[in-house]
Amino acid sequence: MSSKSPDLARLCAMGRDKLHAHAELYFKQGGASEPEVALVRCGQARAIFKDYGRTPGWFGHLIAPMLLWREASALIALDELMGMPKLYHRPDRRGLLMEYLPATPWPQATPADPTYDRLDELVAAMHERGVAHCDLRGGGNILVGESGQPYIVDFVARIRRGPCWNLPWNWLFRQFVAADRSALIKLRVRHAPHLATTEDRRGLATRGLAERMARAIGQGVRRGVRWLIARGDKSS
Ligand SMILES: Nc1ncnc2c1ncn2[C@@H]1O[C@H](COP(=O)(O)OP(=O)(O)OP(=O)(O)O)[C@@H](O)[C@H]1O
Ligand SMILES: [Mg+2]
The missing domain is CATH 3.30.200.20 (Phosphorylase Kinase; domain 1)
Incomplete structure (x- = not known):
């Protein structure tokens, strides 16, 4: 260190x-x-x-x-x-x-084409180390440095790979890995459509199980938190 x-x-x-x-x-x-x-x-x-x-x-x-x-x-x-x-x-x-990463959030930056590949590589390396981010949609948690270096922040929603015997957990982990990948495809289609392949577009048209699950879990957690906060406010 x-x-x-x-x-x-x-x-x-x-x-x-x-x-x-x-x-x-x-x-x-x-x-x-x-x-x-x-x-x-x-x-x-x-x-x-x-x-x-x-x-x-x-x-x-x-x-x-x-x-x-x-x-x-x-x-x-x-x-x-x-x-x-x-x-x-x-x-x-x-x-x-x-x-502190001196960089601009993806939606406000205009990343050069190679930065999309670098982001794909970064996310693949993160998955290899056993972390799925689970909140890459929209690109607000992805930053771009002046040199075109992509950065990822905000790991509160992350899911980590479990031990190899935990098959159900690792199945879930793989769904979130797929949801991260699908978020990257969406970013390409929205911000750099010339880089998106036909397969990318087809994949987005039929939203996969991974994304539907990630979205349902995310919405469920958000609703649960809102409900708990509203109850807390009433009882205080
Ligand atoms: N390490 C960092 N270096 C530079 N900027 C950062 C860093 N961490 C966070 N930020 C900036 O602060 C913003 C909010 O941080 P973060 O996403 O971690 O909080 P959050 O509560 O999850 O916010 P949000 O709900 O907006 O996603 C990021 O979108 C980014 O612009
Ligand atoms: Mg954030």
Whole structure:
């Protein structure tokens, strides 16, 4: 593991309030079930602080630590892979400090054609390491650097491959791998139609089992969270 610069070590030693005091910009303001995502700076060092520490109630205290544990464990599993942010530090269970990737979200960037291939390779390497992202649709969690390097962020929804004896789990894992691939095809069809093959278009026209499952699970989880939040608001 590479050693931290003194400025980065200072960021890693900060608590929540101090990290927020060092925020230069918020990519995202927090909400009832949303983290704050801040770009923090100390001297030459910059990092992303993803934080549920000011998320109120049971979501902030019970669900958020689980979500960030999911994200942190994926970042550790993908640590060697260029294109994923490095995990720097966990100030506590509700916050996570990671590498800042100076890059633009895919929908706002105009990636050159070879970047699509590089993204395919990056996602394949992620799958090889046993992580399916599960939230690549729309491209908001895919960033593009100036050199055309693709990056992937936001691993809260990830699914990891299980041990080889766990056949049902690994079947599910493969469905989410297929859903990630289908998200990449959709990105090509939408943003670079000249790169999409007939097979790509055919695949999208008949939405696969993988995508329907991923979507149904995603919608179910979102509805469940909304329902729980609404009940929490009524009872408080
Ligand atoms: N490591 C990073 N480097 C640069 N930008 C980042 C990084 N992590 C997150 N961001 C920016 O912050 C945005 C929100 O972060 P993230 O997707 O992790 O949070 P989220 O709660 O899942 O947000 P959303 O619901 O919008 O997906 C990203 O879309 C990206 O623009
Ligand atoms: Mg996101």
